[in-house]
Amino acid sequence: MIVAEPKPIAEVAGLIKAAKHVLVVGCGECVTVCQAGGEKEVEILASALRILWKIEGKDGTIGTQTIVRQCEPEYVAELAKKLKGADCVLSLGCGVGVQFIAEAYLDKWVVPGLNTKFAGGTVKAGIWEERCGFCGDCVLHLTGGICPIIRCSKSILNGPCGGSQEGHCEVNKEISCAWQLIYDRLKGLGKLDLLDVIQPAKNWQTSRDGGPRKFVKEEAMIE
């Protein structure tokens, strides 16, 4: 899922300062799972901001609505009714959601309530970690299912580097050395010979380096 983290309340309050009628919009998918922007978090934030506005003696309304997901125009359209009186949308979706709302409502000031961080999964309740580098040319079959692009701090394809110590990345001890993990995994699978092959320089055009990307599926284009 896309994992995001709530922006500090002070920062969010600053973003909606000039507004009078804010709609806080949640998303029912990824940010619900990582407990950053789902319905619960929307209600919590809205209540906190209302209290803050009251303390500041500020007049205005802060409403809420959570849609199935913000990255789908069909669902974003459901915001129209509540948005009628609003002059600001505080989106608790990931960066994608914020943009889809902004695109759909050109006359509304849309601000992000989250810092979108990475593509990852749940390691343990309350802990989400990055796993995928979105390189567009997946090489997980070469590394026993461990992504060298994103889990290695230097995106090395022929690792490890000289800084790997006792399974830790040189950057800090909390980061596992991806190549130690890859080595251990392939050893366990009896496929260490995969590591003897020199992986050539990567073509990064499929990654963000090639510009904003698109995926088109012809048979799904029904219009």
Next chain:
Amino acid sequence: MTTQKPETAKAAEVAVGGGAANAAGATGLANVAGAPEFMPKIVAFCCYYCAYSAADLAGSLRLQYPPTIRVIEVPCSGKVDPVILLRAFEEGADGVYVAGCMEGDCHFLKGNFRAKKRVQAVKKILDQIGLGGQRLEMFNLSAAMGTRFAEIATDMTRRIEELGPSPIRPEALAARKAAAGAKEQGEVKTR
């Protein structure tokens, strides 16, 4: 239990707004000279298995504690969501606390741990929005601790009395507006 209990959140709103404990003194104007003494409005979310039973016990023991507490029974302290705590403050509560079983004795095993973490998280939010995390607290007690229940009620009341009324009590907001209006009029006159 066959008695109908109102929705927890709604109960919080009702508890803060009305009630017999809302004596003449609860106007939130404690700082204004000549005004009656401040009577805090404190909402207590008490779990059925321990805290609420302790409350019952305190009652049967005829223990005295301030009439500031509005008790709301929940099946488990873990049922309390951060939203409910914030809504209580939004509706004008001066203080809120969650009372659950002793750690390790929660009837639902981990409910009181969840409550503890949520209370800690909301305390941080309250600090960030300027209301103050000290207005919220978590307590643990067993069903046999009637005395402790009264003690908690008294301690929390004292704490809130010291902190003063919530700056967003409807009365406080109205008074502030009136004062601001009077000040503006005064300025117009002096020009």
Next chain:
Amino acid sequence: MSAAEGKYKTGSRLERVLRDGHFAVTCEIGPPQSSKSEKIREHAGVLKDVSDGQNLTDNQTAIVRLCSLAAAVHVKAAGGEPIMQMTARDRNRIAIQADILGAASLGIHNLVCLGGDHQTFGNHPGARNVHDIDSIQMIQMVRAMRDERKFQCGDEIKTDEPRMFVGAAENPFGDPFEFRVRRLAKKVAAGAEFIQTQCIFDLKRFEEFMKMVRDAGLDEKVYILAGLTPAKSDKALKYMQTVPGMKVPDELIKRMAGAEDKKAEGVKITVEMIQAVREIKGVAGVHVMAIAWESIVPEIVEKAGLLPRPRVG
């Protein structure tokens, strides 16, 4: 071209020394955090007669310094034999190839291909790192520019291809230990011609490493220069224990702590190490890294009996 010259692929003095079978000595110069070139030239002047090549580090520990290419030019002007270091951290393949063309045009013949310390170690931790290619891919690329006269994309280098003597680094103490030699084999297969190791304090572990190297037949395929750093005090050694990838035995620290003249003891230890690694089959030379103490290198090389440096073509 004479038969003897046929075996040399570049104009590198270091290459000649190694291919002629001499025990090589290289050392290191750390460029300054300013545009001042005097010290570089000064060090080069002192080191050129006691070593076969002088490494110029490339923004070491991700701290911005005078770039290794320019530093190499200064060393050459002072009569030295520059060994340019290049990391994958700060430049993409386009910039790296361009820098190699530039370096070659300025008479620089030696290149060490490195991954590079992560930028969080340095003074610009917020910088975006590049890592377009890794050190192994860089080795492949530089060799192809020389021997196949091709750019990384496959285009031909029509004239004056850069002829670099290609080196790489290896850490005999990195983890996973049993994989280190396999990775070294990969570097050799990619085209590395010489290796400079991370500095050695744990002789036993280095011997283990060299045995594994010999068992893999790598000593016949690549020139391995053992890295050594003279320590000034036991404090310095203790600090080195904290650097990722370094192993310093406690006995060494005790020995330093007990010494009266710590600097002299540091020199003694380094000289002993040189003599020890010389005895290990497969070690083709030493790489003396005396950053901030470049002046001590002549004494060390002399005491180790490695002077004068051989005269080569």
